[in-house]
Amino acid sequence: QERARENRDTPSEEHDIIASSISKHLPCTTSQGPPEGSGPDGYPYQTDFPAKDEEDAASDATEGHDEGEQMYEGEYQGIPHPDEIKEARRAARMEARRKARQEAQLEDEDDLPDQYENIMEDCGHGRFQWTLFAVLGLALMADGVDSYVVGFVLPSAEKDMCITNADKGMLGLLVYVAMLAGALVWGGLSDKLGRRKVLIYVLTIDIVFSFLSCFAQGYGFFLFFRFCSGFGIGGSIPIVYTYFAEFLQIEKRGEHLSWLCMFWMLGGLYASFTAWGIIPHYGWGFAIGTEVQFHGWRAFILVCTFPAIAALVGVIFMPESPRFLLENARHDEAWMILRNVHDTNWKAKGEPERVFTVTNIKTPQTQEDEFIEIQSETGTAFQRWTVRHTTLLQQVMSNVMSLSAAELRLQGLFLVIVWFCLAFSYHGLGVWFPDMIKYMQYEEYEAKTRVFHRERVERFHFNFSLVNQIHREGEYIHDKFEDIEMRSVKFEHSLFENCYFEDIRSTNTFFENCTLKNTVFYNTDLWEEKFKDCRMENTTFLHPKKGCHLNFQEENDIVIYLVSFLGSLAVLPGNIISALFMDKIGRIKIIGGSMLGSAACSFLLLLSFSQGAVICWQCLFYAVSVAAWNGLQVISVEVYPTAKRATAFGILNAVCKFAAIIGSFIFASFIGITRIVPIFLAIAALACGGLLALKLPETREKVLS
DSSP: OHHHHHHHHSOOHHHHHHHHHHHHHSOOSOSSSOOTTOOTTOOOSSTTSOOOOHHHHHHHHHTTOOTTOOOOGGGGGTOOOHHHHHHHHHHHHHHHHHHHHHHTTOOOOOOHHHHHHHHHHHHOSSHHHHHHHHHHHHHHHHHHHHHHHHHHHHHHHHHHTTOOHHHHHHHHHHHHHHHHHHHHHHHHHHHHHOHHHHHHHHHHHHHHHHHHHHHOOSHHHHHHHHHHHHHHHTTHHHHHHHHHHTTSOHHHHHHHHHHHTHHHHHHHHHHHHHHHHHTTOGGGOEEETTTEEEOHHHHHHHHTTHHHHHHHHHHHTSOOOHHHHHHTTOHHHHHHHHHHHHHHHHHHTTOTTOOOOOOOOOOOOOOHHHHHHHHHTSSOHHHHHHHHHHHHHHHHHHHHHHTTOHHHHHHHHHHHHHHHHHHHHHHHHHHHHHHHHHHHHHHHHHHTOEEEESOEEESOEEOSOEEEEEEESOEEESOEEEEEEEEEEEEESOEEESOEEEEEEEESOEEESOEEESOEEESOSOOGGGEESOEEESOEEESOOOSOOOOTTSOOOOHHHHHHHHHHHHHHHHHHHHHHHHHHHOHHHHHHHHHHHHHHHHHGGGGOOSHHHHHHHHHHHHHHHHHHHHHHHHHHHHSSOGGGHHHHHHHHHHHHHHHHHHHHHHHHHTTTTOSHHHHHHHHHHHHHHHHHHTTSOOOTTOOOO
């Protein structure tokens, strides 16, 4: 009560603004003095209702009340009710937007954005949005999983399917190209066919072709199936953020879109954890004859489809975006969905008596759908199909070309550059971190290599494994190599005479410029590709293990999984901080500050001379840079109009994939040569992108246009 009296005696500036808004936008019975039934400062509480006689008023005042029950405490001090404050703030925002339109001399074609924002505020944020959040989060998680699949399976798949280094590079490149094409195609289609429908297509394509890639025995089929899977899932990010944003009110949009970004991190954690637990255990695989083999890495790909399957089931039960329906003049469908959102949220909050009072929603004029229907009523089925899809393609291309309109050109160019700079550095360093750790391991391993020079071994039985050795100019006479493993062994300019090799398992083992006389190889995997420039005299190969085979006893290197797991986990604190402050300090400061901070973290990489230091700086870089990703995704949703939102986001995401391809190629090419060039490239790109991001428009108070 003392605090209330202080507020009454010395009202704050915000109190005056709200009071003026309430007095302006709430009805008043007279222009002189406070109306009857109002508080001491003139705030009306029941002026929205028609006048009643005294008997009815007395009845209403006592119904459902005990005499001793207290009324709203602030009424006695002239403090407005929270509902009135909310209404006043809404009215103030509408007035500010109206003045902004007048100052910019824009035509007031319709007030759908403002009306839709008011409807979403009336619907509230509750059970429906959280359900949609979980479903779309699983779809985003599926995209995160697919980004890690190829990198995790390559160490095993390259042995199982005889993939060369050139083929490995082609696989990684084509998957990114497929995602790039998917972002362009599906983003444009979702603005014409609907967010929900296209997301179902995207998830279905990803699931089907990921499942087929599990059983592909040849590299060609595996490459094709992974390309198709990437093309499908590549459209998930533009659709997911657009879809979810159109169910959020302005006060919740930045924060909850940032929370949604956490599912991409969960996808990385899920992929790293399952790969760590499944891929190294080769022995439980099975084979059907000699042609069909199913090992751990194939089971890992199968498990990675689970988030996409769960997301597909959930999306089937979700409604279409009402904002998309309104843009396409489907008023009744949109109204039914909005009423369902309203009732679901308020019933879950224990207020089922709230009624959805909206009776009519304005919609923009459109003739595109009518044109399609008129054309589809004539001609054969093939002609109707051709007309419909040709018209659809024309509409999508027209939507893409219209993004270069004068009012969007400058901010669109800035967004493209910022997306490119961030993706170039992030994905480039994402490749550089594990490759640099592998290179450090290789240098450490090579430093421990044992070298044997001009040794002569005669009538000796090798029954122990040979590991990390180099034998130069040696002579092996009447020796027997039986049931052993050769790992990272090289014989150079050596002589093998009357030797016998049986049950040999080899990894990274080669014979270079050697001479083999009267030597027998029985049941070994030492075949043509293992012998380079060798001279063979009366040498026999019996029951050779041709082709490539997984070595079940080989210890799998878990560093690749550990690095990815820690990198994904490090994103968590950055995600939480950016979500909490996205609406408080604004998108622009989040993006600019995060990118400049990431540039500083990249500079620290010059001081890392051990594997532990590289992993430490990697985690710090990911933790700082994730805020920039969250801010870019939020502002990309908000800056474009509804009819072009997914199309524009798809183009920006395609730019991201293109930058990832270039960055991965450039950064990987400097491994083992120098670390200065890639690090300074990352610093320059992040610094330029961060400074340019400060020129982007702030959108935290902007309704979805």
